[in-house]
Amino acid sequence: MISLEHVSKSYAAGIPALNDVCIDIDGGEFVFIVGDSGSGKSTLIKLLLKELDPTEGTISVNGYRLNKLKRRQIPKFRRNIGVVFQDFRLLKDRNIYENIAFAQRVVGESNRTIKKNVPQMLSMVGLAAKYRSLPRQLSGGEQQRVAIARALINEPKILLADEPTGNLDNKNAWEIMRLLEEINSRGTTVIVVTHNMEIVKAMNKRVITIQKGVVVSDEKGEIRDED
Amino acid sequence: MRISTFFYTIKQGIANIWKNKMFSLASIATMTACIFLFGLFYIIVTNFQSMVREAESGVAVTVLFDEGISQERIDEIGKLIRARVEVSRLEYTSPEEAWESFKDVYFKGNEKVAESFANDNPLANSASYSIYMNDISMQSTLVTYLSSLDGVRQVNRSETVANTLSDFNKLIGYISAGIILILLGVAVFLISNTISVAISVRKEEIAIMKLVGATDYIVRSPFVVEGVIIGLVGAAIPLGILYILYEKIIEYIGLNFTFISSMMKFLPVTAVFNTLVPVALILGVGIGYLGSHITTRRHLKV
Known part of the structure; x- marks a missing residue:
């Protein structure tokens, strides 16, 4: 479903944000990506959405080889990926x-x-x-649920959530995580970038840890029973 | 594209104008000011050109013929002259008419003296053509051509008047082209700036649309609709103001400055606005379309 092969990303004349990253994620998986601020998590999300191009390496998402994707093909590619952000990114002037x-x-x-x-x-x-x-007019938790609804309306095969609980209190954070788990149980691949180690530990899923742009661990959680 | 998507983008464009009232008003005001100046200048220039043309059409080149020339040859020469593109009108004056007119001017009160010439027209060889031109700058070419014709004795012209009018016409052309170009440049700059500010405010909105998988076309369309409507309104307002002002000013000059109005013949409102309305509307819509199209382009690379 998602494959990163020896992916590096450097911004102009700086230390690489990602360095020789290799990740494979299968369809239907629930994966946490954790790491400190500046570890390269957001760069990874941007690469998966083709907001950025890697300096080196190849990325495949949902059958699309992103290196070969033309600009006019990007909208169609993104329609198969639902995205949820920490700051919700709703259109403020339009109702839910x-x-x-x-x-x-x-x-x-x-x-x-x-x-x-x-x-x-x-x-x-x-x-x-x-x-x-x-x-x-909605609370943070409600806004995040709207963002999830928007991400799922086109029935994407992948849901990317970048710090989805970052702006929420504990109760709302758990509600969102349960919702994501439910979505995953219906077959959608869910990738959650987060700081919230309490949730990560409690949910017992696959956890990829990135530090200074390098994948330092990739621990499989308990394998979900598809049936 | 679905019809529902098409109507959705139009609806969004209109909604955007309303939602960003201040920016929309600023854009409309800028467009109105620019097109008003353009229209004002256009009116002045077309009236000036019309007056110069009027003056030009009063300047004639006179052709006199060889002694004893036959009427057939005179008619032939008339045909040749009429065929020239620069000739707008041709008037023939027979020796009898020339004498009548001469008598009226120089023998007024001495009609009996004039009578003595009754059977011997002193201007028997003064048949002439008065040629009026539609382009005074072609006078020299025409005179050279006329002089070369067999049977033509003399060609009279007023070189100073022709040259002055021709130069004046050229000068108006250059000045008007220059000022119109400057005005257009200023208009595009101001509109693009206003739209640019409006778009940077909605940069986040564009980014969200792109992340959801919207094509450039869907993101851009409401902005383009917005630009076109602002352009239309921004052109319609100054056109309305100019229409009313032009009528009032001509009426006022006609009533209060009879000397000026007898000297200058203003073009009728319809003659000016038949061209000005489509040109200003195309300009407004064009600037609105291009301004929004070019400016959104910069923000679409998400």
């Missing part, structure tokens, strides 16, 4: 319904499909009653 519907509009879904799918997704994240609210 429109925020989620937007992800469907960009893939050219009809209004009829959007009207059917968005309420279903809102129900799944427990926000059906708040569909007309603006992001600023």
